[in-house]
Amino acid sequence: MPELPEVETIKLGLSQLLPGKKILKVWHDWEKSFPNADADVDRFLVGAEITRVRRRAKVLIIDLSSKYSLAIHLKMTGQLVYVGTQESLVTSPQSPGKTDDKRQQTADYALPAEERFGAGHPSDSLIGQLPDKSTRVIFDLQTVKGRTLHAQSRLFFNDQRKFGWIRLIPTSEVENLDFFKHVGPEPLSSNFTQAEFRNRLKRRANTNIKAALLDQTVLAGIGNIYADESLWNARIYPATLVKNISDNKLNTLFTAIINVLTLSIEKGGSTDRNYVNAEGQKGSYLSFANVFRRNGLPCPRCGEVILKMRVAGRGTHVCPKCQKLTQ
DNA sequence: CACTTGACCTGTCCGC
DNA sequence: TGCGGACAGGTCAAGT
Numbered sequence: 520m521p522e523l524p525e526v527e528t529i530k531l532g533l534s535q536l537l538p539g540k541k542i543l544k545v546w547h548d549w550e551k552s553f554p555n556a557d558a559d560v561d562r563f564l565v566g567a568e569i570t571r572v573r574r575r576a577k578v579l580i581i582d583l584s585s586k587y588s589l590a591i592h593l594k595m596t597g598q599l600v601y602v603g604t605q606e607s608l609v610t611s612p613q614s615p616g617k618t619d620d621k622r623q624q625t626a627d628y629a630l631p632a633e634e635r636f637g638a639g640h641p642s643d644s645l646i647g648q649l650p651d652k653s654t655r656v657i658f659d660l661q662t663v664k665g666r667t668l669h670a671q672s673r674l675f676f677n678d679q680r681k682f683g684w685i686r687l688i689p690t691s692e693v694e695n696l697d698f699f700k701h702v703g704p705e706p707l708s709s710n711f712t713q714a715e716f717r718n719r720l721k722r723r724a725n726t727n728i729k730a731a732l733l734d735q736t737v738l739a740g741i742g743n744i745y746a747d748e749s750l751w752n753a754r755i756y757p758a759t760l761v762k763n764i765s766d767n768k769l770n771t772l773f774t775a776i777i778n779v780l781t782l783s784i785e786k787g788g789s790t791d792r793n794y795v796n797a798e799g800q801k802g803s804y805l806s807f808a809n810v811f812r813r814n815g816l817p818c819p820r821c822g823e824v825i826l827k828m829r830v831a832g833r834g835t836h837v838c839p840k841c842q843k844l845t846q
Numbered sequence: 847c848a849c850t851t852g853a854c855c856t857g858t859c860c861g862c
Numbered sequence: 863t864g865c866g867g868a869c870a871g872g873t874c875a876a877g878t
Contacts, residue, residue: 520870520871520872521872522872551854551855577872577873592872592873593872594854594871594872594873595855595870595871595872596855596856596857596870596871653856678855679855679856679857680854680855680856680857680870680871681854681855681856682854682855682871682872682873683872697874698873698874722848723848723849724848725848725849726848726849726850730849730850733871733872735872735873742871742872743870743871743872744871791870791871792857792858792870831850832850832851832852832871833870833871834869834870834871
């Protein structure tokens, strides 16, 4: 679920919340969520200050003063939620242990959204009390300013299905992550052009356009939601082979992708089931979606009933009337 | 090499 | 109401 607009939304939120915070303590309960959480954590994570939050493709990168970085992939059900306490605490609360009751030990953080964020805050939240049983990693944070103990806060990495991961690596090696080595260009980058889009797509000439859009080595950041939405916007049938799509149509698709992603970022991303932003709130893009999760409903453009089918192994939403197989 | 399918997980929903 | 199975979808490994 978290695709480019969702990760971008989280990045924008965390950029306002994390820089200047110092990491006091790290807790994790699922090895695969944080595979290198051992000696490096003590040396390069605990005590380090967060300097910057950025994004590449669907990966969030948190840079630290130790010249190490946390690279975080949320995969399908990952969440990164920041929770501040009401006021500074005199003593550091304990991180929950594996065999202890997390909720009891973290009562100060386990506040309903309304209390955490104040009255009038959009309470359109999927997050109840944290940690919950999907919590895999907790970062205890502290504001760095002089010697006074300032307000403390926590960053929760929740991941129901445990597909997501966090890696602690030297900042200089972030771009050498296997994931980044072959990943395609950022679609919202100003130097990403129609010609490059077409050329990269044509490496997947014999596959269908939906599979090609989901291929992160072609283009970074597109997932199932925005593939379907972009193809609807460009009136392209998702099972069409790339080689059978005209350059004109591909140019239309290029523009559609940019428009769809840009609109979704404006709306705070898409919440289908799990996605929330850095403050635990849902995104509203799906209210503006034209086909995704709208099977059985009329196409907003022509009124035909939207179908759900299977393309590239994924649930795929299509208007059979205005998305044509032949271009 | 190009392309497709299965595995990784848990929670939810549907049919019997 | 319980239970098995399909489904959800990002990426990598394994298979064709």
